[in-house]
Amino acid sequence: MTATTKIGIGTSLSRVDGAEKVTGKAKYAAExxxxxxxxxxxxxxxxxxxxxxxxxxxxxxxxxxxxxxxxxxxxxxxxxxxxxxxxxxxxxxxxxxxxxxxxxxxxxxxxxxxxxxxxxxxxxxxxxxxxxxxxxxHNIDFTASLAEKFTPSYFKRRNTYHPPKKRGDPDTAFANATLKLEAEYHLATEHHNPxxxxxxxxxxxxxxxxxxxxxxxxxxxxxxxxxxxxxxxxxxxxxxxxxxxxGFGSxxxxxxxxxxxxxxxxxxxxxxxxxxxxxxxxTHVHRPECTYSIRLGAEHTGKLSAMINDATTSTSRFENNMEDIVVWGMMNYDCPNASGEYTIAPRDTYTSADMRAPGAATGMTLFEIAIDEMAYKAKVDPLEFRLINYSEVDAMNETPFTSKALREAYREGADRFGWEKRSPQPRSMREGRELIGWGVATGMWDAQFSKTAARAVLTADGRLEVASATSDIGTGTYTVMTLVAADTLGLAPEQITARLGDSDLPTAPVEGGSWAAASTGAAVQLACQSIAKRLLKAAEKMEDKPLHGAKSIDDLVFADGAMALKSDPSRRVAITEVMTAAGLDRIEVEETASPGIGGMISMAQKSRNTHSAIFCEVRVDEELNQVRVTRVVSAVAAGRIINPKTARSQILGGVVMGIGMALHEETFADKALGRWMNHNYAEYHVPAHADIEDIDVIFVDEPDPEVTPLGVKGLGEIGIVGTAAAVANAIYHATGKRVRQLPVTIDKLLHP
Amino acid sequence: MIRFDYARPADVSEAVRAGSGEHAAFLAGGTNLVDVMKENVARPLQVVDINRLPLTDIEAREDGGLRLGALVTNAATAYDPRVQQRYPLLASAILAGASPQLRNAATNGGNLNQRTRCYYFYDVDTPCNKRNPGEGCGAIGGVNRIHAILGASDQCIATHPSDMCVALAALEAHVQVTGPDGDRAIAFSDYHRLPGDEPWRDNTLRSGELVTAIDLPAENFSTHYTYLKLRDRLSYAFALVSVAVALRLSEDGRIEVARIALGGVAHKPWRVPAAESLLQGEQPGERVFQAAAHAITEGAVGQGQNSFKIELARRAVVRALGQAAAGTPQSQTDKRIA
Amino acid sequence: MNPAVTLDRTSGRRVAAEPIASLTLRLTVNGEERVLQVEPWTTLLDLLRDKLDLTGTKKGCDHGQCGACTVLIDGRRINACLKLAVTLEGQEVTTIEGLGQPGNLHPLQAAFIEHDAFQCGYCTPGQICSAQGLINEGHARNRADVREQMSGNICRCGAYTNIADAVLEVLEQGKQP
Structure with missing residues (x-):
């Protein structure tokens, strides 16, 4: 008999918590x-x-x-x-x-x-x-607060903050550049609003x-x-x-x-x-408002020669919230001369804090609008421009990536989108009274790993429970844990219960930074492997020695509720049989996944990131400037995908929030009252059903055994990074109007 | 939400009696009143639930028009076959507004009487002359992107948020009301008012009066009409600018009657007879459309953040006139602007 | 007006309100007839969640701006947050709990799982009740109709394309004999 129905890492599995959610049985905090x-x-x-x-x-x-x-x-x-x-x-x-x-x-x-x-x-x-x-x-006005902007001293910085590293001589290079771009970009204050x-x-x-x-x-x-x-x-x-x-960070x-x-x-x-x-x-956390001044220098061929970044984000008077705003372009693009400045400006609000892809969603997005502008200056196709300046290594930290399949993402995304049919000139594509625009942008986020523990309990009836104090904020963690366990022990998902969201469970960090799948997944795998070892030991004591010859679990295949010899799959024994033969009611183990010494060395020597290429089509009414986002292709390089079904949803969600960032989301401040005014869901607009048409998600192949134990990079944030730039760049291609202040609302297009 | 006495009268006269107090409010679908009560913006001490009153029919009128009961829901009105066939402008405007859930609950009478979406009106911790007379207007000099460009006063720059009412203005409906002093009909253009020095008064209803019906005249403009709405997202958002256009064309294609009403720009649906008469007798075309668009926005004043509405309104009027003249009304589902 | 109530004429507020007797409400909830004592200012949403422990109906904004509280009244979808419960005397309320249960899912519930039409799940009961309302209304024929007619339900996780897939599938299956 051969295993035919193995469900595991890479299988598209419907959410295991789905039935609870669609029937209203799932209980949330106020319930x-x-x-x-x-x-x-x-x-x-x-x-x-x-x-x-x-x-x-x-x-x-x-x-x-x-x-x-x-x-x-x-x-x-x-x-x-x-x-x-x-x-x-x-x-x-x-x-x-x-x-x-x-x-x-x-x-x-x-x-x-x-x-x-x-x-x-x-x-x-x-x-x-x-x-x-x-x-x-009091002051709530960001522009006014810039008079008080500052760089916190070393001990008053967030420990997640990465200061930009200067390279070359950007000022001279910019002064001598053939093509120059100098512009100010801005992102409005946004509220998470889960x-x-x-x-x-x-x-x-x-x-x-x-x-x-x-x-x-x-x-x-x-x-x-x-x-x-x-x-x-x-x-x-x-x-x-x-x-x-x-949550999205709130x-x-x-x-x-x-x-x-x-x-x-x-x-x-x-x-x-x-x-x-x-x-x-x-009245609590929000994405900081940001102003970002970018100077780019390039040769007439489109090769970048200078990148000078200067950004400020908002914080409160009582805490120093900081984000990595200016480093993304410096890491992503091959350019010999680059520098960055970053300050924060205090205002009388609650402290801004992390919202989906903090720093990158703002910094990379705004930078990708500048890159688009420079591509037009150089008269180079915006996708080609990015390839001309492609960096195989992390150009700021001068470290190799554990993997970077961005080139493949560009190619596969462009193919799916049909980018080669694009007419280069702005305002050159139209249908009736709508101008059509095609834009591209790049996304980048960190692939992180965080020490996490998991417990696994196998009972004599062949049921398995895996548990960790991690969270599932819609990200699919329950299902990821189930799939990894199914993969490791060859059990059907129906035989597995995943538990999380309880401080009594084995130690796990906060769910954020896109590390949960990689970290919890690794912990669950370790715990299940530990169970597998116990099972092998127990099997060795069985009279008929069904797995004779297996020296370790690496010599075994786990499938269909049984374990078998890799070398001779006919030699197999059901897990329940092993449990019964050994007189075991249950096997309980707890394991902790941590980077280990090898991982620490790798972290010091290599950069670990996800990348994406986002292609977007907009249709803009020529007279009335109503914008419709009719098509988005997001091609993502994020290592190994545990569950393509929920993974795709994470990217869809990031893209939708990116469309919101591009077109809708903005919290308005009354300067005199020091108060946000559109503090409701009717006037703080997030995309509605009618705003979202066709979104296509591609995961490009990116094997990366080094980045994390499972080769997983995480998907919670990469979907939003750069998406708003792809939209804004498409709007420029459609209309010839460059709006540098997000969101691009109808008034800004009417009076650019 | 404050505490109130609750009454559920069975007939109109009982309702009028119950609703005659100084702090009484009629409750129909509740989609606006319950909302503003939760915000402590409306604080009625007596809530008169009128949902059991027999005002739930749409019926033909002798003059060829249609009477819409005040308690017919917005959804039932928009999908009524008589409204769909004969007053597609009204159906279109209703379907451009709110959401299916809200339209299923909101009534025709309630739609007329919904309050402004001004941020300051809704937030009791900010000044608002409409909510608290004499307190000042936070929106003037404040956040006013969604506010009025026409007919505002130095007391109030709020807009009326309804889509339905913009169509009713263009259709020249009449509002039937009853009250302590008996029944009367109010021409639609006289129903809502400009803020002036009494911004707390949204309309010309007298104390204790109840809307019982909306009468649509026989002339229904079922061929040359459109409702064009521009907003910050493509559905479930209030209008930045909206336009209802109704045209009657002669056999040789000239405009015999033109009606243009603007939404989202003033304290009431905005009509300018002089702008409409510019079109009378003319062949439809860019030149006369432009003239009408300028005439209807004459005197428009921006507050800074909302100044874009002036140009947007003009362009929307031109486009809407084109849609109506061509007989290609704006779809409320296909978001491409016709 | 209740003479026991002291009214502050300047603020229009009841400053020291006497308890007002709650009212008797007869309501059918998910097929079960209920006789309830409710205060007039209790919304249907709070009645369901706090008093009847039917927490499947969600509170996302409490102001009719998100659709998470969508339920069916006599088969029509409405926002439960904006309905005072007392106004529903004699009517029939269907919540997500009344549509289907784990093991006996409603076709929309099954389609939502199959198409991964949710992430955090918080807007989901409202989306599903809204979709049932959409089907009952009978005005949606294609994807564009579904998108427009589902626009009263915000999904901050951004599952819109999958929701449209799920709703469209059930809508189209329903058309077949």
């Missing part, structure tokens, strides 16, 4: 209706900066059903040291502590929570809390311990944070995030609703739920 639950509704600050001078609570407390109001006046004890409030993002500064004192740092800051027996009573009473303030001057509003249900167990059902991308980081900030002790805090209704940090909910629970010694309103979703 645990624990006994005796109270509902908290948060009062938000009207002013942008100053102090609370009075909180008038009488009217609110008089509302039937109201239990209490918690604010800075009566909150439970909080840790004093900023260090105790550090979360996994590790943004240097003074982390925000809700209800800490009477200071207001940003508009919409939580200042009190009304807790009641019903949500409705709490909502009504919260509207009756009267607050008096002493206002102070569909699920941030919510926390805190279950008070009465013994000093709590379970927090939280909207968070990492349960254990949240657990450590809450234990430390509120002096609870780690053993007394369990965080559950089995289902997370989107759940990397514990947000203020969990602080508020935990404080209310401690204060009342009751279970409490706090859910942000959609308006309050605009």
């Amino acid at each position: 645990y209706n624990v006994p005796g639950l109270l509902y908290g509704v948060t009062v938000s600050a009207r002013i942008a900066k100053g102090r609370i001078t009075q909180l008038e609570e009488n009217a609110a407390r008089a509302v039937p059903g109201v239990v209490d109001i918690v604010s800075h006046l009566n909150r439970p004890k909080q840790a004093w040291l900023d260090h105790s409030w550090k979360d996994e993002l590790g943004i240097p500064g003074e982390p925000f502590k809700a209800f800490h004192d009477d200071r207001i740092l940003f508009a919409g800051q939580p200042i009190a929570v009304v807790i009641a027996e019903t949500f409705e009573a709490a909502r009504f009473a919260a509207s009756l809390v009267e607050v008096a303030y002493e206002e102070e001057p 569909m699920e509003m941030h919510a926390s249900t805190v279950e008070w167990h009465g013994d000093g311990s709590i379970t927090v059902y939280d909207k968070i991308q990492g349960s254990q980081g949240d657990q450590a944070y809450l234990a430390s900030a509120f002096g609870l002790g780690k053993k007394n805090v369990r965080v559950v995030n089995a289902y997370v209704g989107g 759940g990397l940090r514990p947000q203020w609703q969990v602080q508020v909910a935990v404080m209310a629970a401690i204060h009342l010694e009751r279970s409490v739920r706090v859910v942000m309103t959609r308006a309050q979703m605009f």
